Amino acid sequence: MKIVVISASPRKTANTQIVMKYVNEYTKSKNSDTKFINLSDGEIECYRGFDVEYNEATKNAAKDIMEADVWLIGSPIYNSFFSSALKNLFEYVDHKKTEGKVAGMAILAAGNIGFVDVQTVITQLLSYFRVITNPKAVYLTTEIFTDNQQDSH
Template sequence: MKAVGLSGAIIGAKTAKSVEEVLTAINHYDESVVTELVDLRNYDVEFVRGVPFSEYNQDTQDVVNKLNEADVIVIGTPIYQASIPGVLKNVFDHLAPNCFKGKVAGIVTNGGSEKHFLMTEYQLKPILSYFKAILPLNNVFLHTSCFGPNNEITNEEEKERIENLAKELIELKKLY
């Protein structure tokens, strides 16, 4: 089984750290799962422009292919202006409508306003459902105050929620 975490931001480190924590928790729960972090800060994903997929650069193809090959996907995103960043939306625009069929997709978000947690319910879950992902009941929202030095997650309750999300992702994949 392969779990790919997508950090959907190109600035800051909190999102990547959040996704990395979920992937680590997956490995604590099941050491046999191969995990990989796809941090968009390290890729030059081209904007969708309506040309055949083979005409996009290698970074774009690599990101899409890694998501297509995963069994479990962890989508991580900061919340800007009560929405996802454009770079994450651009990745979604590259994907085929059924690309997550039979795959389990979890969500970890971070933001500066506690009201932003609703974005997961009203934006991200519908997008992942459109791609036919199997969605867990749990997701994780991390307020900026949950992070300490070096973007370490310091809130014990949130660490437990991350562990619960990881467990649910693997258990759901075993069912499907």
């Protein structure tokens, strides 16, 4: 089984990265066929259309997503929505190659509002790709992080 872990925050020192790096390490310890896509690396190009040549990182990320059986997606909440970096990433994914895949979500926020809204819009996005989503997302707030954890990543 192929698994892809996606950290959807574009921020270099994001709490989403801390969580999703942990998810990646744990998942990789259970399944060596795990790939990690970290959108804060800045390697995924902005989508400009079908007939455009994109860099290898962008093409590989799309390929990894389409080949994976399971997607583990972590996204911050920005203005009651998931990150635009995540939406951009899915512009490269061919919906004809994703039917029946399974996805789980971790959603991070500074406070306790917006989780259900963001889960709903991510679920709507994934339903376009005919991906089966776990109805129970993991909701996390920044309160779970100590200053030491944030400084070390």
